[in-house]
Amino acid sequence: MDIDSYTALASAVVALGASCIGVAAWKTSKRAADAAEAAVVEARRSALASERSAQAGELQAAAATETLAMQQEAARPRVQLRIDRPGRGTWALVNYGSADAINPALHSEDADLVDWEDPLGPVLAQGDVRHLSARYAADTPPVLRFTWDGQEEPFPVRCPSQA
Structure with missing residues (x-):
């Protein structure tokens, strides 16, 4: 084998190694992207749950205010x-x-x-x-x-x- 053959073989080995590293990097970035997407979905769910919780709290506060007003009205002195x-x-x-x-x-x-x-x-x-x-x-x-x-x-x- 002459030197050009060794150079070509070495280049092929380096290219194969670079390809393996590229594939591994791609897989790692794909996993990172999937994890980031899952985190975004979970963050949206959490935000929606927080919004619903806030709405429920507002409804409870409004109901409590209305109940208090009705109790005060019921306790108000009246002519009968x-x-x-x-x-x-x-x-x-x-x-x-x-x-x-x-x-x-x-x-x-x-x-x-x-x-x-x-x-x-x-x-x-x-x-x-x-x-x-x-x-x-x-x-x-x-x-x-x-x-x-x-x-x-x-x-x-x-x-x-x-x-």
């Missing part, structure tokens, strides 16, 4: 009017609530149906009673409607029958 029938032909308007009815008034359409033994006055305090009776026994209304400060829409109160 009821008409009782203490005697034949008479009724008693009673405030069973936990708040005073300020400036109570019988709705104008109902005013000519009843006579007041006690005028309503500016305040119907908790537990206060006002006596009334039907002006005409045949016209006993099924309900009387009242308003007071904070209750501008006429509030219906059932009247017990005269029987």
Whole structure:
């Protein structure tokens, strides 16, 4: 073998070694790329989970705020009017609530149906009673409607029958 053959053989060995190194480098970079891609996918999943967790936290906070508001509303003092029938032909308007009815008034359409033994006055305090009776026994209304400060829409109160 002459020197050119040895040179060609050496070049072929070096080229083969370089190819093996290149293949190994390619495999290593491929594994690194796959690992990086998997890390990106996992990071996206983690970000999505964090976003969902944040949304769930916001929903819980909103629900807690709404619950607190409902509890405060439920605990708020209220006027609770009821008409009782203490005697034949008479009724008693009673405030069973936990708040005073300020400036109570019988709705104008109902005013000519009843006579007041006690005028309503500016305040119907908790537990206060006002006596009334039907002006005409045949016209006993099924309900009387009242308003007071904070209750501008006429509030219906059932009247017990005269029987």
